Amino acid sequence: MSELAISGRVWIGREFHEAAVILKEGRILEILPKSSVPLNVPLIDFGNNLILPGLVDVHVHLRDFEQSYKEDFSSGTKAAIAGGYTTVLTMPNTKPPISSLEMLQSAKERTKDKIFCDVGFHIGLNENPINSIKALMEGGFSIKLYPEDIMLISKDREKKEILTKEEKIFFTAHCEDLERIEANKAKIENKVENHSMIRDEIAELNGVELCLKLLKLKNLHIVHVSSSLALKRLIGESELDKKLTFEVTVHHLALTKKRVEELKGIAKTNPPLRSEEDALALRKALNEGKVTAIVTDHAPHSIEEKKLEEYDSIPSGFPGLETAIPALLTLVKLGEISLEETILALTSKPAKRFQIHNVGEIKRNSFANLTVVKQNEKWKIKSSNFLSKAKFSPFENMEVVGKVIAVFLRGEKVFEEGSILSNPKGRVIIKNWNL
Numbered sequence: 001m002s003e004l005a006i007s008g009r010v011w012i013g014r015e016f017h018e019a020a021v022i023l024k025e026g027r028i029l030e031i032l033p034k035s036s037v038p039l040n041v042p043l044i045d046f047g048n049n050l051i052l053p054g055l056v057d058v059h060v061h062l063r064d065f066e067q068s069y070k071e072d073f074s075s076g077t078k079a080a081i082a083g084g085y086t087t088v089l090t091m092p093n094t095k096p097p098i099s100s101l102e103m104l105q106s107a108k109e110r111t112k113d114k115i116f117c118d119v120g121f122h123i124g125l126n127e128n129p130i131n132s133i134k135a136l137m138e139g140g141f142s143i144k145l146y147p148e149d150i151m152l153i154s155k156d157r158e159k160k161e162i163l164t165k166e167e168k169i170f171f172t173a174h175c176e177d178l179e180r181i182e183a184n185k186a187k188i189e190n191k192v193e194n195h196s197m198i199r200d201e202i203a204e205l206n207g208v209e210l211c212l213k214l215l216k217l218k219n220l221h222i223v224h225v226s227s228s229l230a231l232k233r234l235i236g237e238s239e240l241d242k243k244l245t246f247e248v249t250v251h252h253l254a255l256t257k258k259r260v261e262e263l264k265g266i267a268k269t270n271p272p273l274r275s276e277e278d279a280l281a282l283r284k285a286l287n288e289g290k291v292t293a294i295v296t297d298h299a300p301h302s303i304e305e306k307k308l309e310e311y312d313s314i315p316s317g318f319p320g321l322e323t324a325i326p327a328l329l330t331l332v333k334l335g336e337i338s339l340e341e342t343i344l345a346l347t348s349k350p351a352k353r354f355q356i357h358n359v360g361e362i363k364r365n366s367f368a369n370l371t372v373v374k375q376n377e378k379w380k381i382k383s384s385n386f387l388s389k390a391k392f393s394p395f396e397n398m399e400v401v402g403k404v405i406a407v408f409l410r411g412e413k414v415f416e417e418g419s420i421l422s423n424p425k426g427r428v429i430i431k432n433w434n435l
Helices: 073-082 101-111 129-137 147-155 157-165 178-187 192-198 201-215 228-238 250-254 258-267 276-287 324-333 339-346 348-353
Strands: 004-012 015-024 027-032 043-053 055-060 085-090 118-121 143-145 170-173 219-222 244-249 293-295 370-380 399-409 412-416
Touching: 004 370, 015 043, 043 055, 043 399, 055 073, 055 244, 055 293, 055 324, 055 339, 055 348, 073 085, 073 399, 073 412, 101 118, 101 129, 129 143, 129 157, 143 147, 147 157, 147 178, 147 201, 157 201, 170 201, 178 192, 178 201, 192 258, 201 219, 201 228, 228 244, 228 276, 244 250, 244 276, 250 276, 250 293, 250 324, 276 339, 293 339, 293 348, 324 339, 324 370, 324 399, 339 348
Parallel strands: 004 043, 055 085, 085 118, 143 170, 170 219, 219 244, 244 293
Antiparallel strands: 004 015, 015 027, 043 370, 370 399, 399 412
16 A cells, blocks of 8 residues: 555644654554655645544444344444544444354454444353353453343352452443332332433442442443542542543533433433533543543434333433534533543543554554544534434534544545445454453
């Protein structure tokens, strides 16, 4: 592959520089002033636009298998590329779940010639935890624990011993107290407008406390923290234990429970959208550099499912890959969040935490994965234009600023101005547990 140069405001380290990036054979060959680009090297000049490392999302749901009507590996990774993401880690709660070596291999098979960005896999908790560990050691990125898994481990000494005796295991955990939630359901009217009261802040805090008790001093990452109570507890603990990190979602940063009152099931997610005070606490933690990753928790469903009226029948989650950059840059424009900390939490910090090599930074010899963003373009979000199969969004019709205008995957331009430009070029990525 011949050399190619792209120039603009390039994110290097922790700041932007007017520069050109030389790409060759899928890697970054050199970074130099635009005026120093050799005359024989083709140059794409993006002017004053931002050139970021290809974004990294360590928490998405790509569905497929028996839920391919919601999303499949092809449509989900198209959505990722359109959102500026070149690397994603997908969750194991597929149907059937990715919780064994056989299912991991099946998932890899289903991605062949279908994925548009790079994809890695989290592993679910199998009925026999040894099966989960075997799959993890074949290249999974973590064992993902859901609230029911955490409760099961707390009551099953044998499973706990199997999971905790292996020092290398990396856990990601969704922390909510199911017993508290069931108790709340018994006394609160079960309708979607009450979702944040049914799955309240105490349920999240209780879940965090139980998870810390079970997995204290293990390599642990807490997913989609939503409340100031859980946040305060985790910040205090993580300052003492560097093996503990946490993430926040775009929607918990940008939206509040008022959106559920307006949109009902469309905006239902777990944990729920919460108060303005909770959102402000998450933004403050991000600005102080406490947040390891900003994730989308991209969770597509059919619109028919999201419009159901019975509380328990409405699935939680919504698509998020294609709305993340505009939602976040709008918060930056409003002065609510730091551009620097936002970029770090979308790129280098999650890549380093999950040991995804050669991505997340613009530096020599890294993969030439680049996302070009027009920072101040105003537009309205229309879910009908999504490349995801899920054509709905809690951000519907919101006026935002910032748009992904081009994406490069290993040096090849794969997206520009709303269109996928190439056949699937993504690869399955695996974690080397022998390092």
